Amino acid sequence: MKAIIIMDDVFTHRVYPDYLIKELKEDIEFVSKPLTNDELLKNLDILSEVDFIFSGWGGPKFEKDVLDAAPNLKMVFYGAGTIKNIVTNTFWEKGIRITTANAANAIAVSEYTLAAIIFGLKNALTMNQQLNDTKTYPEPGKRNIRGAFKVKIGLISLGAIARELLKLFENFDFEVIAYDPFITQEEADRLGVVLVDLDTLFKESDVVSLHTPLLDSTRGMIRKKHFLSMKGNTTFINTARGAVVNEEEMIEALRERKDISAYLDVVYPEPPKKSSPLYEMKNVFLTPHIAGSEGNEVTRMGDLMVKEFKAYLAGEKLKYEVNKEDYERMA
Structure with a gap:
């Protein structure tokens, strides 16, 4: 051979x-x-x-x-x-x-995502910005930190990465809801997640993590209305594909909702245009597509x-x- x-x-x-x-x-x-x-x-x-x-x-x-x-x-x-x-x-x-080796790559992406979830629940991005701006520590009790205990995590699509993430969640007390039109109720029960529609997922989650493949049917599916419906001091993570999100509308929403932290490892185009507001937005944590294997x-x-x-x-x-x-x- x-x-x-x-x-x-x-x-x-x-x-x-x-x-x-x-x-x-x-x-x-x-x-x-x-x-x-x-x-x-x-x-x-x-x-x-x-x-x-x-x-x-x-x-x-x-x-x-x-x-x-x-x-x-x-x-x-x-x-x-x-x-x-x-x-x-x-x-x-x-x-x-x-x-x-997509499954092996999924391990690295899931680990990055878990780190972003923890940082989001610790309100780390806002805390870092406030510390840099004021040179003082915010008072305990006034830090808007949810913490990684008894919170609701919303997963959009339950492919290989989301399933690796669910394994990592076994060490945490998370309630997981998910949107995935290809998953049966029996499969959701086996994975230990509650299926909901996309609008409900954004409204109820403390952290929303996007794992949807880029298809003609999913291009631009995440819209401004979804971000504006999120609870206060919540987190959005994208390690999927930038074009699944309507980026212009996302930027508008994040400007209006500065209490939402966005961890974006993927955007569209990549890298963002030099004039993109994403580089300067204080509630955006931008990384250069490094969630996968490195x-x-x-x-x-x-x-x-x-x-x-x-x-x-x-x-x-x-x-x-x-x-x-x-x-x-x-x-």
């Missing part, structure tokens, strides 16, 4: 370090050193005998020319998150399988793909394989 690694060379040895390569070589032969996508496109013939492609950020888009050059390709192991921008109809038509965290994704490969060889069901139906709902 033959394989190749194709991805951005900045990440290759971080996602697939030597110890993982050594483990893979116990079962497969690599036809070349790891290649970048540009290197591959200059030498598509190298795919002629390849059975498996290991990839990640900066990997190839599986269009007809690439797939025609790889007649033996059986499976792609994608050591990154969403496959939305790399898979094509031709890929599905050829019956090639793919598994993704640093040592990226190796977790490669490790997961090696585990999936071992399961494939053993004829076992792959935990993280994506079929066409799953793909059409992905961000």
